[in-house]
Amino acid sequence: MKKLNCWEYKKCGREPGGIKVHELGECPASKEENLTGTHDGEKGGRACWIIAGSMCGGTVQGSFAQKYGNCVLCDFFKQVKEEEGPDFQLSSEMLEKIKGN
Ligand code: SF4
Numbered sequence: 001m002k003k004l005n006c007w008e009y010k011k012c013g014r015e016p017g018g019i020k021v022h023e024l025g026e027c028p029a030s031k032e033e034n035l036t037g038t039h040d041g042e043k044g045g046r047a048c049w050i051i052a053g054s055m056c057g058g059t060v061q062g063s064f065a066q067k068y069g070n071c072v073l074c075d076f077f078k079q080v081k082e083e084e085g086p087d088f089q090l091s092s093e094m095l096e097k098i099k100g101n
Pocket of ligand 1: 013014057
């Protein structure tokens, strides 16, 4: 089965070309080039919990530290963790990839 990106799973419409982009712009999770391939995802699509300013729920989220507590409760986070099993990457590893962005 194809591994879904967050915008496909959540049907948020905040990815490039999505139906809700006019509201808040494109979600940074759908544009983070340095995370392409992470958990077999496009851009930050399977690592959205480490992206500051993502737009889940229609509001701009805060920094990694501010939003992580909510993200770990998210059904998409849990699904990726289950799908990736031992290949699930630590947030610290992924944060290194986007450092300086
Ligand atoms: S982080 Fe949330 S708002 Fe952003 S693309 Fe993923 S599901 Fe959509």
